[in-house]
Amino acid sequence: MWTIGDDRDAFDQARAALGEGAAVLRDYTKSMKHYWHEAAYIPDLTDGAAAWRVAERMRELRDDDFTGGFVLRRFEPFTGAEARTWWVNGTCRLITAHPDTPDDLPPPGLPVAELAGAVAGLALPFVTVDVAQRADGVWRVIELGDGQVSDRPASTSPDAFVAALLA
Incomplete structure (x- = not known):
């Protein structure tokens, strides 16, 4: 799911559309995976306040480089490296x-x-x-x-x- 821009309401709609579970957050061009627990990984999509804190931190770190909007993807555990x-x-x-x-x-x-x-x-x-x-x-x-x-x-x-x- 994705948003256009960094609006909280749009973020919450995208978050709700994914349902329960964990998610990974990025903008249209980049993730903040090197800040995994504070700006990329959302452990529980149903915790709106905690999810928004991750989004705010990602937005803060991306600063002027923030592109497009938020992109939320359901978290999937992988067995090895990319x-x-x-x-x-x-x-x-x-x-x-x-x-x-x-x-x-x-x-x-x-x-x-x-x-x-x-x-x-x-x-x-x-x-x-x-x-x-x-x-x-x-x-x-x-x-x-x-x-x-x-x-x-x-x-x-x-x-x-x-x-x-x-x-």
Whole structure:
């Protein structure tokens, strides 16, 4: 669920629409995951006051960089680190660790074919798609970006990275 702007009423409507349970908060372009417990994770959507404190802190930290509105997503526990996939003209060219966890290499058999149609449908020349696996084995898209902030993980050499993207 998402809002347009940072209005409390709109936030509460989005929160209520998700129902019970935990959620993760971000704006249209960025999360504050490095401030997980104070500005990203909402443990109980039914606690409006506590949820709003998280939203206010996220808004405060984003300051002038706050973009669009609040985005709330139901929290899902994952079994391992995120993987980053790199796409050129709708084709996956490279699968790497996520830059935040460069030593946690993605497992073999990551199901990029399942993403191909959706990524190609974006008709964008370059995107990254971060994915993670839940305990039940389902892979979930965490984030899709246009490359503006898509760091190369330290575990992938610059030569291998450039060669894969130019292939």
